[in-house]
Amino acid sequence: MIYSDIAITAFAIAVMADLFLFKNSLLTRPAFWTSYAIILPFQLLTNWWLTSKNIVMYSPDAIVGLRIFSAPAEDLLFGFALVLSVMGMWEFWGRRGMQRDPNPNKARGKN
Amino acid sequence: MLIFTVCGSFWLEVFLKIGVIRRIKRVALSVLPISSLFLIWDAYAIAQGHWFFDRDQMLGIYGPFNIPLEEFLFFIVIPMAAIMTIEGVTTVKPHWRKDEFGQ
Numbered sequence: 001m002i003y004s005d006i007a008i009t010a011f012a013i014a015v016m017a018d019l020f021l022f023k024n025s026l027l028t029r030p031a032f033w034t035s036y037a038i039i040l041p042f043q044l045l046t047n048w049w050l051t052s053k054n055i056v057m058y059s060p061d062a063i064v065g066l067r068i069f070s071a072p073a074e075d076l077l078f079g080f081a082l083v084l085s086v087m088g089m090w091e092f093w094g095r096r097g098m099q100r101d102p103n104p105n106k107a108r109g110k111n
Numbered sequence: 112m113l114i115f116t117v118c119g120s121f122w123l124e125v126f127l128k129i130g131v132i133r134r135i136k137r138v139a140l141s142v143l144p145i146s147s148l149f150l151i152w153d154a155y156a157i158a159q160g161h162w163f164f165d166r167d168q169m170l171g172i173y174g175p176f177n178i179p180l181e182e183f184l185f186f187i188v189i190p191m192a193a194i195m196t197i198e199g200v201t202t203v204k205p206h207w208r209k210d211e212f213g214q
Contacts, residue, residue: 035200055168057165082149090197099134102198
């Protein structure tokens with residue numbers, strides 16, 4: 001498998017897990033899309049930095065070759081999968097009452 | 112780059128009082144399982160030569176499976192920034208939070 005395959009797989013798993021495994025899917029909620037809209041420009045900026053300065057390089061055989069701001073397009077799938085799955089886990093633990101409240105002293109749930 | 116991300120998101124912790132750092136146990140349980148999967152991917156991609164790093168622009172410290180220190184930090188800092196972002200958004204827009212617990 002090359003980067004493209006794995007990125008698509010990771011993206012698909014993250015989306016499936018969010019829609020069918022977790023309750024209250026993030027993908028249906030404005031809070032997620034607003035957050036992603038904030039994160040995306042920063043991702044593009046840091047990706048551009050890392051790739052344009054050749055800090056990170058990609059084998060031409062591992063990517064389809066489409067580049068967005070100098071970074072492989074696959075990076076967007078990778079970033080989306082990472083952000084979605086971590087936020088999904090965060091919400092999952094929150095729903096189970098773990099450290100739900102920002103201030104532990106006033107927390108209703110068990111810690 | 113990592114410092115940039117920290118600067119870009121960790122101010123939310125202070126100014127919006129989102130209290131993510133104080134909920135470090137929930138952070139760890141959210142970040143570590145996902146990061147582990149992505150680091151396995153990273154190890155595989157490095158081994159296969161899908162991507163590689165300019166050794167002159169790295170700290171030069173390598174962990175297991177030839178994964179550079181920067182990559183381990185990346186998979187801790189970026190997920191934390193993501194959590195802080197969504198917590199920041201739901202702090203500013205509290206009515207979006209109610210879906211969170213299915214009320």
